[in-house]
Amino acid sequence: MAAITMRLPVARKAVGPSAPRGSEKHLVAPGDTITTDTGYMRGHGTYVDEEKLIASVAGAVERVNKLVCVKALKTRYNGEVGDIVVGRITEVQQKRWKVETNSRLDSVLLLSSMNLPGGELRRRSAEDELAMRDYLQEGDLISAEVQSVFSDGAVSLHTRSLKYGKLGQGVLVQVSPSLVKRQKTHFHDLPCGASVILGNNGFVWIYPTPEQKDEEAGGFTTSLEPVPLSDREVISRLRNCIVALVTQTLMLFDTSILYCYEASLPHQIKDILKPEVMEEIVLETRRRLLDLEG
Amino acid sequence: EDLRVDGRGCEDYRCAEVETDVVSNTSGSARVKLGHTDILVGVKAEMGTPKLEKPDEGYLEFFVDCSANATPEFEGRGGEELGTEIANTLYRVFSSESSIDLKSLCINPREHCWVLYVDVLLLECGGNLFDAISIAVKAALFNTRIPKVRVLEDEEGSKEIELSDDPYDCIRLNVDDVPCIVTLSKIGYRHVVDATLQEEACSLASLLISVTSKGALTSMKKVGKGSLDPESIFEMMETGKRVGKSLHIALQKILDEEESLGTSRQKVGFLG
Numbered sequence: 001m002a003a004i005t006m007r008l009p010v011a012r013k014a015v016g017p018s019a020p021r022g023s024e025k026h027l028v029a030p031g032d033t034i035t036t037d038t039g040y041m042r043g044h045g046t047y048v049d050e051e052k053l054i055a056s057v058a059g060a061v062e063r064v065n066k067l068v069c070v071k072a073l074k075t076r077y078n079g080e081v082g083d084i085v086v087g088r089i090t091e092v093q094q095k096r097w098k099v100e101t102n103s104r105l106d107s108v109l110l111l112s113s114m115n116l117p118g119g120e121l122r123r124r125s126a127e128d129e130l131a132m133r134d135y136l137q138e139g140d141l142i143s144a145e146v147q148s149v150f151s152d153g154a155v156s157l158h159t160r161s162l163k164y165g166k167l168g169q170g171v172l173v174q175v176s177p178s179l180v181k182r183q184k185t186h187f188h189d190l191p192c193g194a195s196v197i198l199g200n201n202g203f204v205w206i207y208p209t210p211e212q213k214d215e216e217a218g219g220f221t222t223s224l225e226p227v228p229l230s231d232r233e234v235i236s237r238l239r240n241c242i243v244a245l246v247t248q249t250l251m252l253f254d255t256s257i258l259y260c261y262e263a264s265l266p267h268q269i270k271d272i273l274k275p276e277v278m279e280e281i282v283l284e285t286r287r288r289l290l291d292l293e294g
Numbered sequence: 295e296d297l298r299v300d301g302r303g304c305e306d307y308r309c310a311e312v313e314t315d316v317v318s319n320t321s322g323s324a325r326v327k328l329g330h331t332d333i334l335v336g337v338k339a340e341m342g343t344p345k346l347e348k349p350d351e352g353y354l355e356f357f358v359d360c361s362a363n364a365t366p367e368f369e370g371r372g373g374e375e376l377g378t379e380i381a382n383t384l385y386r387v388f389s390s391e392s393s394i395d396l397k398s399l400c401i402n403p404r405e406h407c408w409v410l411y412v413d414v415l416l417l418e419c420g421g422n423l424f425d426a427i428s429i430a431v432k433a434a435l436f437n438t439r440i441p442k443v444r445v446l447e448d449e450e451g452s453k454e455i456e457l458s459d460d461p462y463d464c465i466r467l468n469v470d471d472v473p474c475i476v477t478l479s480k481i482g483y484r485h486v487v488d489a490t491l492q493e494e495a496c497s498l499a500s501l502l503i504s505v506t507s508k509g510a511l512t513s514m515k516k517v518g519k520g521s522l523d524p525e526s527i528f529e530m531m532e533t534g535k536r537v538g539k540s541l542h543i544a545l546q547k548i549l550d551e552e553e554s555l556g557t558s559r560q561k562v563g564f565l566g
Contacts, residue, residue, distance in 0.1 A: 004306070004310075004537075004540050005310070006309075006310045006311070006544045006545060006547070006548040007311055007312075007548065008311070008312065008313060008548065008559075009311040009327070009562040171299055232297055233297060233301075236297060236298070236299060236300060236301040237301065239299060269297075269300075270300065270301040270303075270306060272301065273300060273301075273309065274309050275309075
């Protein structure tokens with residue numbers, strides 16, 4: 001049966017922060033003067049014009065001793081060494097793959113940074129180069145770690161561990177990179193029955209937890225068996241919860257996603273995207289997170 | 295098993311927001327937000343001469359503008375092709391005799407008639423454009439108020455048109471038979487209604503059918519590079535008719551509810 005809901009628009013008030021933060025955040029827009037004091041060093045997101053320090057992006061000012069920088073709220077992903085990213089292969093070139101990771105330039109995955117099947121350690125030969133397309137094609141999703149950052153800002157990736165590699169069946173959610181909290185590990189197995197990879201570049205991958213850890217494959221084989229309905233329901237619910245958290249600009253990490261999932265259980269999966277249900281769930285999540293902190 | 299990525303069933307629409315009378319200098323306007331898709335429709339009624347083959351009827355002119363705000367592909371002249379495709383589909387949908395009473399738009403046969411210029415503006419593209427546009431067009435036509443005119447005849451026989459002074463003295467259009475478009479996209483072996491951008495990227499073929507509130511089909515169009523099996527076309531048509539009927543019921547309910555609020559309604563507009 002079709003369910004079609006139509007409604008009249010209601011002016012939505014933003015759900016304000018429930019607790020006052022320790023210090024008031026100094027928010028700036030591009031062109032705003034941050035300070036006229038010349039003793040400060042300028043960091044990212046600022047420039048000097050006529051002895052005034054002016055912001056070039058919209059965000060919050062961060063001051064560390066003498067360094068002033070502006071951390072933008074919505075940016076493209078800026079790579080840092082050691083970050084986990086989820087990316088999509090856009091091109092297959094001579095000895096590398098170009099990966100799209102929501103950054104200013106396409107990231108690069110060199111053939112020498114990719115594990116060979118079976119875990120062999122040898123120099124990559126010409127046959128390996130010709131067989132590149134058998135490993136990763138255009139449109140494939142991979143999880144990788146940032147090895148280094150080039151001078152122009154392009155990021156070089158590597159998949160030199162068995163936990164990285166091609167991703168199988170699952171759901172991708174694209175969010176802003178500033179909403180993904182930096183943690184020790186970005187691979188989470190949630191107790192509700194699905195696993196989540198929180199890429200630092202804003203790509204969140206939700207997939208059904210594999211039953212046994214297949215070590216020999218090295219992350220290349222993908223199972224195309226149909227995913228059972230119960231797993232798919234969990235994954236859809238998680239996806240809607242993540243979208244709700246992002247719409248209300250809450251940081252994404254495993255605890256917040258889990259609390260949001262639990263708060264959404266009384267509702268139907270498709271109702272989570274309704275504005276009022278979204279506000280209710282996120283309010284509940286925020287409350288529980290504050291209880292956890294305090 | 296009837297479960298899509300965002301938890302909807304195959305026949306569920308996303309939550310829609312409909313508001314009419316958002317643009318003040320038009321005869322009627324409506325704004326529809328279906329998920330991430332945002333459409334604005336304005337209807338202006340102007341006097342014109344009837345077409346030669348239909349001397350006692352008025353007519354509708356459609357124009358679709360894909361604004362560059364919607365997606366970067368519409369920059370410059372990129373959106374023109376999509377715009378003409380949508381406009382041609384709208385002409386086709388409204389080409390049936392019963393959809394709108396064009397005779398009521400006639401003032402003087404062969405000389406004067408009302409021409410309704412329907413302008414559609416795509417503000418944001420989030421999948422399922424045709425459905426949202428047809429809902430917005432129906433809502434805008436429901437909201438259209440055409441001033442009443444009187445024809446005065448002079449002694450020499452020349453006719454003069456007099457507009458009534460009262461701004462509230464106007465004729466409304468009967469939109470009961472105006473059809474709405476339902477897009478059914480084929481993904482794998484099943485078909486879904488109201489596809490998001492991601493689902494549209496996965497579907498190779500779609501069927502656009504326009505359904506009236508009584509469940510009658512007025513036009514059908516297949517889009518996409520894939521092929522459709524004749525049996526699946528029949529199934530999709532049945533689904534489309536069912537979904538179309540409930541769509542009309544929901545839309546009419548919301549339009550009546552908005553109407554009943556009258557002047558006390560708080561207009562949200564674009565800064566809500």
